[in-house]
Every structure is written in C-alpha cells, then in structure tokens.
Amino acid sequence: MFSLSLRMLRRDLRAGELGLLVMALVIAVASLTSVGFFTDRVAQALTREANQLLGGDLVLVSDHTLDRAYRDEATRRGLKSVVSATFTSMASLGEGAQLAGVKVVEDGHPLRGSIRIAPGLNQPDAPARGIPAPGTLWLDERLASALGAKVGDEIGLGAQRMKMAAVLSFESDRGANFFSLLPRLVINAADLPATRLIQPGSRAFYHLHVAGEPGAVAGFEAWAKPRLQRGERLETVDNARPEVRSTLDRTERFLRFAAMLAVVLAAVAVGLATRRFVERHLDGCAVMRCVGAKQGQLLRLFIGEFVLLGLFAGVVGCALGFAVQFVLNGLLGDLVGFPLPAPGWWPVAHGLAVSLLLLLGFALPPLIRLGRVPTLRVLRREWDGIAAREGLAWAVGALVLAGLLVGIARDWLLGAWVVGGFALAFAVYGGVGWLVLRLLGRMRAVAGSGWRYGLAALRRRPVASLVQVLALGMGLTALLLLTLVRGDLLANWKQATPADAPNRFVINIQPDQVEPLGQFFRAEGRLSPSMQPMIRGRLVAVNGRPVGPDDYPEERAKRLVDRDFNLSFDARLPDGNSVVAGAWHGDSRQPQFSVEQGLAQTLGLAMGDVLTFEIAGTRSEARITSLRKLDWDSMRVNFFVIAAPGMLEDFPASYITSFYLPPAKMDFANRLVAAFPNFTVIDVAAVIGQIQTMVDQLIAAVQFVFGFAVVAGVIVLFGALQATHDERERELAILRTLGARNRQLRWALLAEFAALGLVAGVLAGVGATGIGWALAHFVFKLPYVPSVLPLLAGAVAGCAVVTLAGWLGTRHLLYRPPLASLRALN
Numbered sequence: 089m090f091s092l093s094l095r096m097l098r099r100d101l102r103a104g105e106l107g108l109l110v111m112a113l114v115i116a117v118a119s120l121t122s123v124g125f126f127t128d129r130v131a132q133a134l135t136r137e138a139n140q141l142l143g144g145d146l147v148l149v150s151d152h153t154l155d156r157a158y159r160d161e162a163t164r165r166g167l168k169s170v171v172s173a174t175f176t177s178m179a180s181l182g183e184g185a186q187l188a189g190v191k192v193v194e195d196g197h198p199l200r201g202s203i204r205i206a207p208g209l210n211q212p213d214a215p216a217r218g219i220p221a222p223g224t225l226w227l228d229e230r231l232a233s234a235l236g237a238k239v240g241d242e243i244g245l246g247a248q249r250m251k252m253a254a255v256l257s258f259e260s261d262r263g264a265n266f267f268s269l270l271p272r273l274v275i276n277a278a279d280l281p282a283t284r285l286i287q288p289g290s291r292a293f294y295h296l297h298v299a300g301e302p303g304a305v306a307g308f309e310a311w312a313k314p315r316l317q318r319g320e321r322l323e324t325v326d327n328a329r330p331e332v333r334s335t336l337d338r339t340e341r342f343l344r345f346a347a348m349l350a351v352v353l354a355a356v357a358v359g360l361a362t363r364r365f366v367e368r369h370l371d372g373c374a375v376m377r378c379v380g381a382k383q384g385q386l387l388r389l390f391i392g393e394f395v396l397l398g399l400f401a402g403v404v405g406c407a408l409g410f411a412v413q414f415v416l417n418g419l420l421g422d423l424v425g426f427p428l429p430a431p432g433w434w435p436v437a438h439g440l441a442v443s444l445l446l447l448l449g450f451a452l453p454p455l456i457r458l459g460r461v462p463t464l465r466v467l468r469r470e471w472d473g474i475a476a477r478e479g480l481a482w483a484v485g486a487l488v489l490a491g492l493l494v495g496i497a498r499d500w501l502l503g504a505w506v507v508g509g510f511a512l513a514f515a516v517y518g519g520v521g522w523l524v525l526r527l528l529g530r531m532r533a534v535a536g537s538g539w540r541y542g543l544a545a546l547r548r549r550p551v552a553s554l555v556q557v558l559a560l561g562m563g564l565t566a567l568l569l570l571t572l573v574r575g576d577l578l579a580n581w582k583q584a585t586p587a588d589a590p591n592r593f594v595i596n597i598q599p600d601q602v603e604p605l606g607q608f609f610r611a612e613g614r615l616s617p618s619m620q621p622m623i624r625g626r627l628v629a630v631n632g633r634p635v636g637p638d639d640y641p642e643e644r645a646k647r648l649v650d651r652d653f654n655l656s657f658d659a660r661l662p663d664g665n666s667v668v669a670g671a672w673h674g675d676s677r678q679p680q681f682s683v684e685q686g687l688a689q690t691l692g693l694a695m696g697d698v699l700t701f702e703i704a705g706t707r708s709e710a711r712i713t714s715l716r717k718l719d720w721d722s723m724r725v726n727f728f729v730i731a732a733p734g735m736l737e738d739f740p741a742s743y744i745t746s747f748y749l750p751p752a753k754m755d756f757a758n759r760l761v762a763a764f765p766n767f768t769v770i771d772v773a774a775v776i777g778q779i780q781t782m783v784d785q786l787i788a789a790v791q792f793v794f795g796f797a798v799v800a801g802v803i804v805l806f807g808a809l810q811a812t813h814d815e816r817e818r819e820l821a822i823l824r825t826l827g828a829r830n831r832q833l834r835w836a837l838l839a840e841f842a843a844l845g846l847v848a849g850v851l852a853g854v855g856a857t858g859i860g861w862a863l864a865h866f867v868f869k870l871p872y873v874p875s876v877l878p879l880l881a882g883a884v885a886g887c888a889v890v891t892l893a894g895w896l897g898t899r900h901l902l903y904r905p906p907l908a909s910l911r912a913l914n
Contacts, residue, residue, distance in 0.1 A: 093389055096390075106361075109365070110401045112357035113354065113358065113405060114408060116796075117402050117408075120409070120439060121408075125435045126417060139200040140198075140260040142201075142323055146309055146322060146323070148320065153294060154294050154296055154320075155317075157315075161308065161312070162298045165304045165307055169297065171297075172191060172193045176768055180235075180243070181236065181241055192280050194219070194276075201260030201261055202258070203274075204256075207254060209255055213258065222278045223251060223279065225252060225276075227255060227256060227273045228257070228271055234271060246284050259274075287596060287766065288740030318650065339420060343416070346566070349510075349562060351492060352510055353803075353804055354800045356558075362454040394448065416789055445491075449489060493507050494507065517851055518558055521557040521561070524851075525547075526547070541832070542840035543840070546840060560848040562852075564801075564856075569859055580872050597764075599742075612759075622654050622741060623654075625652060625653055625701035627699060630697055630698070655703070655727065656727040657732065657733055662727075665726070677732065682714040682715070683728065687728045704739055704740055708736065806893060806897055833902055837895065847886075849885055853880070854879065
C-alpha cells in the first residue's frame with residue numbers, strides 16, 4: 089500500500105495535480121517555522137547564556153540603595169559579589185551635550201560574561217581587562233559619534249570631567265529596556281560621588297551581582313527571597329533579563345498572529361485544491377471499484393498519498409522558514425542585543441505536525457468522497473450531494489484549525505480570542521461581500537455584453553467568488569493596516585500635539601537651583617518655566633489595607649504598585665488638567681490627594697479612598713477628594729497624584745520642568761547643561777525617535793510575515809479558479825459554439841476578475857480604516873480623520889492582483905477548440 093501511495097504521489101506531482109496543495113502547505117509551514125526558528129534561537133540564548141546576560145549567577149535588582157546585609161551574606165557564603173548602578177544623565181564635550189545611560193561598575197565586573205572595548209571608533213575591539221580606571225570613562229560608539237569624541241578627550245559628567253579611555257563596543261549584560269536604548273557610558277564606582285549626580289529624588293537602579301558554586305547561590309537565593317522589600321527583585325538563570333523576555337514575548341505574539349492568518353488562508357486553499365483533486369479522480373476510483381477495490385482500501389491509499397505529501401511539503405516549508413528566519417534576525421537583531429546560537433529541531437517537528445494536521449484536517453472531507461464513490465459512476469456520472477460523514481469531517485477540520493490556532497497562540501485565552509476574531513472577521517467580510525456580489529450581479533442589465541457576462545458569472549458561482557473575496561480581503565486588510573492606516577494614526581497623533589508643545593524635560597533640579605534656573609532663562613531672553621516639586625513615594629496601603637503587586641491581576645497595575653510614584657504638591661490646578669469628580673483642593677491646608685482618572689481606574693480607586701504613601705521611611709496618608717483628566721498630548725509635566733499644600737513640603741524633593749526649544753536654538757540646551765552639570769535634559773523628540781525606530785523594526789518584521797498571508801490569499805484565488813475550471817471551460821466552449829467571439833469572452837473574464845478584486849480591495853480598505861478608527865478612538869484616545877488613501881490603494885491593489893492572477897489562470901481556455909473542451913469534460 090505504501091509503495092502504491094508513493095507511486096501515485098510521484099505521478100500526481102509530475103502531472104501538476106497537487107501544485108497548489110504543496111504551495112499552500114509550504115507557505116503555512118514557512119510562516120510558522122520562520123517565527124519558530126527565530127524565537128527558538130532567542131530562547132536558547134537566554135537559557136545557555138543566562139549568567140552572562142545577568143553579569144553573574146544571580147542578580148538582586150533594586151530601585152533604591154541596597155541593604156549592606158545582602159552583600160555581607162553573599163560574602164559569608166563564599167560568593168563573589170559586585171555592585172553596579174544605572175541611571176540617566178547628560179554627557180558633554182565642548183559646546184555639545186547628549187542624554188546618556190550611565191553605568192557605574194566596581195572592580196571585578198562582570199562576574200560572568202564580558203565587555204569589549206576598542207581604542208577608537210571603527211577600530212577592532214578586544215575583551216576589556218578590568219574596568220575604567222578612576223578618572224576615566226568608556227563611551228559607546230553612538231555616544232562618541234554624537235559628541236564627536238575621541239580617545240583622550242575630557243567628557244563632562246555632572247560636576248566631574250573625566251578622560252575618555254576607550255570606545256565601548258559590547259556588554260553581555262546590557263539588556264533591552266528604555267535605559268539600553270540610550271547611548272551608553274561606563275564609569276568607575278570611585279568616581280560617582282564626585283559627579284554629584286545622585287541626589288534626593290534621583291531615579292537610579294542598583295544591581296548586586298553574585299557568582300559562585302551552584303549550591304551556595306541557591307542557598308543565598310533561598311535566604312534573600314523572604315527578605316526582599318518593595319522595589320527589590322531577584323533575577324536568576326531561570327528568569328534572566330525579564331525585560332528582554334517581555335519585549336521578545338510581545339514581538340513573538342505579533343509575529344505568530346501574522347503567521348496565523350497565513351495558516352487560516354492556507355487551510356482554505358487546501359480544502360479548495362483537494363476538492364478539485366478529488367473531482368478529477370472520481371472516475372478512476374470508480375474503475376478501481378469495478379475491478380475489486382474496496383472503499384477502505386481506496387481511502388487508505390489516498391490518505392497514505394496525502395500523508396507523504398504533507399511530509400514533503402512540511403520539509404520544504406521548514407527549509408524555507410529556516411532561510412526566512414535570517415531576515416527576521418536582521419530586522420529584530422537589535423531588540424535582542426546578544427548573538428544567537430543555531431536553532432534546534434523543535435520548530436522542524438512543529439512544522440511537520442502543522443503540515444500533516446492542516447492537510448488531513450481539510451483534505452479528509454473531500455477524500456471521503458473517493459472512498460465512497462459508487463461503481464455505477466462508470467456508466468452514470470451522478471452524485472447525491474454531501475454525505476453526512478463528509479459534513480462531519482468538515483466540522484472536524486474546523487476544530488483541527490481552531491486547535492492549531494490555539495496551539496500557535498500558546499495561550500488558551502489569547503487563542504480563543506484569535507479564533508473568535510477570525511470567525512467574526514470572516515462572518516462580517518462574508519456577509520458584506522455576499523451582499524455586494526449580489527448587487528453587482530443585478531447590475532448586469534445596464535452593462536455592455538462583456539461586463540454583462542462577467543457579472544452574471546459572479547451570481548452563477550457565488551461560493552467560489554465569495555471565497556476569493558474573503559481570502560484576498562483579509563490579507564490586504566492586514567497590510568493596509570500596517571502601512572497606510574498606521575501612517576494616518578501617527579499623523580493624527582502629531583497633529584493632536586500643539587506645534588509649540590514642550591520638547592525638553594529637565595529633571596534633577598535641586599531646591600536651591602530653582603531660582604538660579606529662572607534667572608538663567610531670563611538672562612537668555614526666555615520666559616522662566618514653571619517648576620514643579622517631585623517627591624518619590626511608594627503606595628503601601630489603601631483604606632488602611634496594605635497593598636502590593638500580588639493584589640492586582642493586571643500587569644500595568646502590578647508595575648505601578650511595585651515602583652515609586654512621582655508625587656507633587658500644588659495649590660494651582662496645572663494647565664492641561666481638568667477635574668472630573670470632586671473639587672480641586674486649592675489653597676486648603678487640609679491633607680488630601682487629587683488623583684489622575686486613568687490611574688484610579690487601573691488601581692480600582694474611588695473618591696473618598698484613603699491612600700498611604702511611604703516617603704523616605706515616613707508614612708503620609710490622605711483622602712482622595714478629586715479626580716483629574718490629563719491632556720497627555722500637551723507634553724507638559726503631569727503627575728498621577730498631587731497633594732494639597734502643607735503635606736509634602738518637608739520631604740526630600742527635586743524639581744522638574746519642561747519647555748519648548750525651537751530647532752534654531754539647540755545650543756541653548758548645551759549652555760544649560762554647562763551651567764548646571766547635574767541637570768538631565770531629555771530631548772523628547774530624540775527619545776520618541778529611538779522608540780519609533782524600534783517599533784518600525786517590529787512592524788517591518790510583522791509586515792514581512794504578513795506577506796505570507798498575502799501569498800496564501802493569492803493561492804486561494806488560484807485554488808478557487810481551479811475549483812471552477814471545468815465549469816468555466818464548459819461555459820466558454822458553449823458560448824464559443826453559439827458564436828461568441830474571443831474579444832467578448834476576454835472582456836467577460838476580465839470583468840469578472842476586476843469586479844472580484846474591486847470588492848476585495850474596497851472591503852480591505854474599509855476594514856483597515858474601520859480598525860484604525862477603533863484603535864484611535866478606544867485605545868489611543870485620538871481624534872482620527874480617516875483618509876481615502878487606504879480605500880483607493882486597496883481597490884487598485886485588489887483589482888490588479890485578482891485580474892492578473894485570474895487572467896493568467898484562464899487565458900489558455902480562449903485558445904482551445906470548443907469541441908476539444910467538450911469532449912475532455914464529457
């Protein structure tokens with residue numbers, strides 16, 4: 089049986105009977121395995137090089153200065169330990185200044201992994217021997233280029249000037265968070281006090297790296313866990329670099345969603361192509377039944393052939409996916425930040441399994457017809473319709489597809505949403521497409537002869553027409569959403585931001601620098617900006633009940649409760665704030681808080697709730713007396729929580745301000761940093777640009793994977809054409825016999841395909857615009873003015889793709905003699 093199935097497979101492949109089936113399976117497997125290979129490489133790197141990514145075997149991370157007891161306990165257990173710190177500040181050279189991420193290290197850092205440095209820009213690097221000597225620093229390539237610095241130059245950092253000793257080219261423990269997006273410099277811990285950059289209210293993160301024997305590390309971890317305070321966490325080789333894992337998990341989720349659409353469309357193509365294959369083999373199966381073949385034998389024979397086909401297509405798809413993952417690595421490599429090992433074999437096994445499940449799930453229903461073909465078909469070609477068992481098999485195929493989507497999502501809830509979303513999208517597109525196709529069919533009375541025949545064909549083949557509209561419409565919707573609609577959203581966001589909105593934020597302003605800073609602005613001929621006090625406090629209780637991250641199910645709420653809030657106090661309602669509940673406290677000296685509306689919703693806070701914050705070891709509590717709505721697009725300084733006057737004045741505070749700096753006066757920021765070296769001036773546009781670059785990389789990768797969905801949509805189009813090939817050939821032969829000219833038939837075919845493409849393209853344009861409006865209105869809270877460009881682009885692209893593909897697939901029928909067509913079909 090196996091050898092016969094293999095011979096049949098070779099024969100059908102040579103005859104071109106299975107071409108579309110193979111293409112559909114290859115596209116589905118390639119889209120999944122390309123993502124699988126890439127994420128598998130990342131997972132292996134996180135597992136194999138976890139200690140290098142941590143800079144040790146275990147790291148204790150804190151948003152405040154670490155208790156000395158942790159390090160003493162590590163020493164007592166025979167573990168090596170070093171402390172590092174990270175924060176942002178301004179680095180300057182001459183008249184230039186640049187926001188940078190500062191890393192402070194001790195001798196022995198890193199305990200695991202490596203640092204590489206070079207003697208100059210664009211020169212070969214080598215492993216670093218130690219850390220920067222006191223009085224020197226290392227600048228990474230981006231920072232050195234931005235400042236125009238070279239080895240030997242003196243770089244200003246806070247109140248200290250240090251000599252650039254090398255170019256930093258690689259850090260194994262750099263990570264992938266906001267801090268790592270900034271240009272970077274490394275200094276010796278001995279130089280930190282002289283910079284005077286760490287002041288009350290400064291935001292810095294401290295890391296205690298430990299390394300040693302596994303037993304001692306495990307013992308230290310067990311000892312430290314119950315002693316962790318708020319704002320402290322342990323990172324081990326099992327959960328190394330959570331920010332890297334979080335970023336890549338989100339990236340993988342987007343990529344897998346893009347691959348899911350290709351799988352869904354490939355499933356449709358498999359069903360169409362198999363039905364065509366079955367219809368062309370019914371007569372042969374009837375003859376085999378006449379010479380003694382049993383139904384079960386026929387079914388096993390063809391299932392064996394399709395299993396071999398699934399394995400073959402799976403192998404080809406895996407090979408293509410392996411090649412494509414190098415493209416994904418090129419697009420997303422910067423998000424990873426460390427070299428990746430070769431992928432394992434698990435994605436191959438997954439790809440083969442998907443190929444077989446997809447093929448058998450959607451090929452089995454048509455194959456049942458071959459097993460149940462009657463011997464009478466040799467004399468009379470008749471069919472009783474879809475049998476009950478075939479209908480059940482189609483239901484099984486749908487369940488298999490749903491199971492695949494849930495498995496690809498790797499999350500039951502997300503998988504259920506994806507299955508439901510696809511079902512809803514297909515239902516909406518199908519319903520609208522059905523109505524539009526019926527309306528077009530009725531318009532044939534007012535069209536010319538060619539268009540009349542073409543539009544009439546839409547009504548004769550409603551199911552095939554609708555399948556083509558759905559497949560191409562879904563693929564085009566995804567691409568339009570990621571290109572044109574995304575551009576519209578960004579444009580609307582930029583328009584929502586005033587032209588003179590603040591584009592520079594200044595932090596780390598000390599209380600005794602408030603008045604000198606105002607004088608500096610006035611001396612420069614600028615208005616003195618409004619400066620708000622900022623006090624760091626941690627929410628520890630609500631209505632007297634202690635709260636922590638574990639009390640909240642949402643991830644954002646966990647993060648908010650686990651970190652320090654930036655609190656402020658003011659008698660004046662800040663610009664861009666409006667009270668939506670309660671009353672603003674004004675000059676009242678009674679303890680009370682005003683809370684931002686969104687924060688209240690996230691944390692489940694209400695008017696009258698009593699909040700308790702811990703500030704510098706002292707607790708301060710008050711009742712919520714107002715809720716505010718903020719205009720975040722104003723780019724002004726905003727606070728989640730503002731206290732009434734008299735509550736927070738005695739706590740350590742720094743100040744923050746923002747201002748608008750015209751492009752022609754960029755040197756003002758450099759003079760500001762020179763006058764106040766401890767200030768950190770954040771260029772909002774530059775930071776957004778860096779984030780936008782990262783987002784663009786992600787979108788480029790998602791668009792690339794969505795390209796598989798578009799190819800799958802085109803395969804569905806050819807599959808639908810093949811499914812109606814015999815019917816179309818018979819129609820054209822009869823029309824030519826009755827006197828129709830090739831020119832009329834050519835126009836009829838082009839009209840049919842153009843109408844199908846136009847409907848699919850318009851649906852895609854409207855769908856993408858509608859999704860963009862929903863995102864702007866419900867997610868981003870932006871005023872959104874839809875553009876006609878997605879509608880026009882969708883219509884043109886859909887019309888062009890369907891017309892070209894349809895014409896290439898059917899033009900040969902116009903040159904075949906009518907008698908030959910009728911004889912072949914009968």
